[in-house]
Amino acid sequence: MSIDLLLEGLIFGVFVGCFYAAVSIGLSIAFGLLDVPHIAHASFLVLAAYMTFLLGSYGIDPLLAGLIILIPFFALGAVVYRFYYEAFEKRGTDAGVRGIAFFFGIAFIVQVILSLVFGLDQRSVAASYIGSSLGLGEMRIPWRLIVALLVAVGLVLALNLYLSRTFQGRAMRAVAQDPWALKAIGANPVMTKQWAFGLATAATAIGGALLIIVSPVEPSLDRVYIGRTFCVVVLAGLGSMSGTLIAGIMLGVIESLVLTAFGASWAPAVAFGLLLLVLGLRPQGLFGR
Amino acid sequence: MTTLLRVETLTKRFGGFTALSDVNLNVAKGERLGLIGPNGSGKTTLINCISGVVQIDQGAIAFENKDISTLAAYKRAKKGIARTFQIPRPFHSMSVIENLMVPLEYIVHGLVDVSNRNAVHAEASELLHRMRLSDRTNAPAGQLSQVELRKLELARAVAARPRLLVCDEAMAGLATKEVHEILDILMELNASGITIIMVEHILQAVMRFSQRIVCLTAGRIISDGAPADVMANPEVRRAYLGS
Amino acid sequence: MRNNSTSFWAFALALPILGFVLPKVGLNEYYFYVAYVVLQYVVLATAWNILGGYAGYVNFGTGAFFGLGAYTALVAMKAFGAPLFVQIAAAAIVGALLGIGAGLLTLRLKGIFFSIATIAAAIVIETFILNWRFVGGASGMQVIRPEVPLGFETYTRLLFFVMTILTVLAIIVARYIEKSWVGRGLHALRDAESAAECSGVPTLRLKLLACAISGALMAAAGAPFPLYTSFIEPHSTFSLNYSVMALSMAVVGGMSRWWGPVLGAILIASTQQLAASASPELHLLVVGLLMVLFVIVAPDGLVGLVQWARKMVGPGRKEVELARGSERA
Numbered sequence: 100m101s102i103d104l105l106l107e108g109l110i111f112g113v114f115v116g117c118f119y120a121a122v123s124i125g126l127s128i129a130f131g132l133l134d135v136p137h138i139a140h141a142s143f144l145v146l147a148a149y150m151t152f153l154l155g156s157y158g159i160d161p162l163l164a165g166l167i168i169l170i171p172f173f174a175l176g177a178v179v180y181r182f183y184y185e186a187f188e189k190r191g192t193d194a195g196v197r198g199i200a201f202f203f204g205i206a207f208i209v210q211v212i213l214s215l216v217f218g219l220d221q222r223s224v225a226a227s228y229i230g231s232s233l234g235l236g237e238m239r240i241p242w243r244l245i246v247a248l249l250v251a252v253g254l255v256l257a258l259n260l261y262l263s264r265t266f267q268g269r270a271m272r273a274v275a276q277d278p279w280a281l282k283a284i285g286a287n288p289v290m291t292k293q294w295a296f297g298l299a300t301a302a303t304a305i306g307g308a309l310l311i312i313v314s315p316v317e318p319s320l321d322r323v324y325i326g327r328t329f330c331v332v333v334l335a336g337l338g339s340m341s342g343t344l345i346a347g348i349m350l351g352v353i354e355s356l357v358l359t360a361f362g363a364s365w366a367p368a369v370a371f372g373l374l375l376l377v378l379g380l381r382p383q384g385l386f387g388r
Numbered sequence: 389m390t391t392l393l394r395v396e397t398l399t400k401r402f403g404g405f406t407a408l409s410d411v412n413l414n415v416a417k418g419e420r421l422g423l424i425g426p427n428g429s430g431k432t433t434l435i436n437c438i439s440g441v442v443q444i445d446q447g448a449i450a451f452e453n454k455d456i457s458t459l460a461a462y463k464r465a466k467k468g469i470a471r472t473f474q475i476p477r478p479f480h481s482m483s484v485i486e487n488l489m490v491p492l493e494y495i496v497h498g499l500v501d502v503s504n505r506n507a508v509h510a511e512a513s514e515l516l517h518r519m520r521l522s523d524r525t526n527a528p529a530g531q532l533s534q535v536e537l538r539k540l541e542l543a544r545a546v547a548a549r550p551r552l553l554v555c556d557e558a559m560a561g562l563a564t565k566e567v568h569e570i571l572d573i574l575m576e577l578n579a580s581g582i583t584i585i586m587v588e589h590i591l592q593a594v595m596r597f598s599q600r601i602v603c604l605t606a607g608r609i610i611s612d613g614a615p616a617d618v619m620a621n622p623e624v625r626r627a628y629l630g631s
Numbered sequence: 632m633r634n635n636s637t638s639f640w641a642f643a644l645a646l647p648i649l650g651f652v653l654p655k656v657g658l659n660e661y662y663f664y665v666a667y668v669v670l671q672y673v674v675l676a677t678a679w680n681i682l683g684g685y686a687g688y689v690n691f692g693t694g695a696f697f698g699l700g701a702y703t704a705l706v707a708m709k710a711f712g713a714p715l716f717v718q719i720a721a722a723a724i725v726g727a728l729l730g731i732g733a734g735l736l737t738l739r740l741k742g743i744f745f746s747i748a749t750i751a752a753a754i755v756i757e758t759f760i761l762n763w764r765f766v767g768g769a770s771g772m773q774v775i776r777p778e779v780p781l782g783f784e785t786y787t788r789l790l791f792f793v794m795t796i797l798t799v800l801a802i803i804v805a806r807y808i809e810k811s812w813v814g815r816g817l818h819a820l821r822d823a824e825s826a827a828e829c830s831g832v833p834t835l836r837l838k839l840l841a842c843a844i845s846g847a848l849m850a851a852a853g854a855p856f857p858l859y860t861s862f863i864e865p866h867s868t869f870s871l872n873y874s875v876m877a878l879s880m881a882v883v884g885g886m887s888r889w890w891g892p893v894l895g896a897i898l899i900a901s902t903q904q905l906a907a908s909a910s911p912e913l914h915l916l917v918v919g920l921l922m923v924l925f926v927i928v929a930p931d932g933l934v935g936l937v938q939w940a941r942k943m944v945g946p947g948r949k950e951v952e953l954a955r956g957s958e959r960a
Contacts, residue, residue, distance in 0.1 A: 136743040138691075186927045195742050197926045199689045200882055204923035207875050211916045322871055326754055329747050364769070368758035371751035378748055379736040441825050461828040470829065477823035481887070482815075490819045493812050494831035544830060 116351020147307020165308025176300025726850020771864025885934025
């Protein structure tokens with residue numbers, strides 16, 4: 100492998116990695132902070148990508164579309180959490196298996212509905228920044244990746260600020276660890292989690308818009324992204340926002356290097372292999388609490 | 389008197405937080421020991437270390453003169469250490485008597501011996517009778533009342549035929565009458581030869597029950613002796629009673 | 632109790648005998664073709680439930696175990712010319728090892744991590760197969776079938792017989808586990824892990840045992856697959872659909888008893904075969920909806936509904952008897 104190729108792989112890896120962080124940040128909240136076994140996260144991501152596609156067919160810019168679907172996705176998240184809470188968390192006992200089966204079922208339903216409505220073909224969107232690229236000396240960086248990087252960094256910064264500076268944000272960080280303490284300071288744990296899950300799903304909506312900006316989507320794409328998103332979140336250490344960004348970049352770089360060295364057919368295994376490694380060696384993640 | 393349990397220079401940390409530091413404790417065979425201390429003083433951690441639910445960082449634990457410091461919890465249970473949990477943890481998908489079958493099968497009677505199933509059943513029934521829980525024999529454990537759960541927790545621990553029983557707040561949340569009922573049961577168990585360590589917040593109960601009291605504060609033992617002496621200790625009064 | 636037990640063993644004996652005789656007396660090939668798939672799902676769902684239902688660990692990698700079994704059989708056949716029963720045994724061993732591996736990696740953690748690890752294992756193994764030329768890589772390969780043994784007319788008929796044996800084996804194992812100390816220990820650790828450990832249950836070992844048995848059965852169910860389809864290709868072999876199917880069958884049938892997943896598998900797999908020509912997608916949607924519905928409304932599945940109905944019908948019986956009956960039935 101030549102130095103040039105290596106460098107190019109590295110730079111691409113950073114860009115793709117930021118994108119991975121952006122699509123994982125919702126899960127980082129839902130699973131990392133709230134401790135909800137949100138297996139359906141990746142399907143919500145693909146769902147958001149298809150909604151972006153749908154709005155795109157009316158000539159709406161994908162980034163704008165991502166902002167438009169933010170609100171319905173927030174509502175979707177809040178409803179799904181409420182449902183999960185009433186059906187499983189509240190009953191307490193044995194929520195484990197059934198809670199996981201619940202989200203797995205939802206993920207599956209979303210996937211099947213998408214393939215029934217949109218078919219199995221790949222779908223993509225059009226925008227001025229998709230297809231063109233920025234020349235940087237020898238290498239060209241696609242604008243879509245630059246957009247992804249900017250949005251990802253913006254998203255992480257905004258969420259980081261929100262979680263550390265606002266009352267609601269701090270309550271979210273506390274809720275998984277100590278719901279009693281939360282009650283003591285006058286916040287309702289269930290409402291806090293519901294709000295946070297809505298926020299996580301809204302962030303996933305933006306991630307979905309990025310997903311279809313970066314690459315064409317198909318209904319079964321969620322399977323690959325289950326691995327990537329959980330890999331990033333576990334690697335980051337549960338619930339760490341800036342950790343998510345760093346972990347995303349790590350995954351992006353490793354995946355990109357493996358791609359350069361061994362070919363694209365090995366790429367899907369990278370995230371999952373890395374995930375298995377982290378689970379086996381350091382399950383608390385790199386930046387875990 | 390022979391020593392049943394010996395804890396030496398035990399230290400346990402969680403991350404940067406030291407839950408127990410340099411704890412030394414001897415428990416004699418047949419003793420009734422009360423373990424007190426304010427919330428977060430390390431009582432439950434000490435129990436977890438003794439029963440093997442958490443592994444210790446430093447020090448040693450010996451039971452019947454054998455080092456058990458690194459043994460898994462289930463092996464300690466087989467050696468004769470049983471415990472209850474502060475918040476009862478029944479096997480809620482099973483009936484009350486089936487709950488007792490778990491330790492009876494896994495510890496007392498061995499696994500493959502199905503032939504004496506009736507004898508095992510009889511032993512479980514007898515135990516439920518001693519615990520005043522006979523009328524709930526076939527009830528699902530998930531449907532028990534608070535006091536029944538406490539009794540089941542005790543019955544399951546005793547079913548393992550332990551030589552050391554560690555009770556983590558076996559009476560928390562109970563009415564006075566129920567507290568006395570549990571105390572009577574514990575006394576009977578002790579009279580039948582089981583050494584008991586009792587962690588308890590209800591001071592009256594501790595005083596009535598214990599031959600000796602140990603007081604923990606911030607992970608250290610600050611007093612160890614006869615109940616009246618420990619209670620008279622100014623450091624204990626300051627730390628525990630807030631006076 | 633004795634009656635129940637006798638009829639169970641009579642059934643366990645009758646199924647393989649039927650499986651041997653029926654294919655030899657004519658009957659349309661199609662029936663065996665369909666019945667094979669239904670039985671295959673009975674094995675998968677039963678195997679899934681040993682870990683998922685009894686121990687409470689959700690395996691999303693049914694496809695991984697199934698596919699690994701199929702490819703192990705393929706390799707055994709292609710490289711060593713191994714006969715079918717050796718293929719199945721080899722697949723079972725490899726499946727058990729994968730189960731133990733995934734278990735060792737994650738069983739000390741919370742249940743969800745085990746679930747994610749099984750998805751991960753599925754993709755990693757699939758990727759290896761995709762890049763392995765010897766077994767055809769991504770494009771798959773045609774399986775050259777030797778002459779049909781045991782005097783069966785076609786492979787479909789033979790494999791139907793083989794699958795009846797695997798089905799009975801899987802059910803016997805699951806039933807034994809449920810009634811024995813293994814099942815009691817698994818239930819205990821599912822309900823309250825640390826309490827189980829303090830009651831003398833070696834929780835990690837027991838979970839690994841369940842992983843190994845469950846994995847071995849799933850892989851064994853996949854072993855006849857190359858001969859059954861005569862063409863094998865990684866994408867459909869490692870399909871996530873197997874995971875969804877096994878999970879939904881156990882959930883719909885009921886996870887607390889051995890006959891729950893059997894019931895669920897027969898119901899869902901046979902409707903799937905009926906829907907295959909009409910709209911398989913729609914069937915998948917119904918399966919997904921059923922799974923979510925049952926998990927919320929009837930968490931004990933059909934087993935729970937049956938037990939509830941029995942209670943309603945026979946209120947004359949004493950509670951003790953009921954408890955005994957459901958314990959032993």
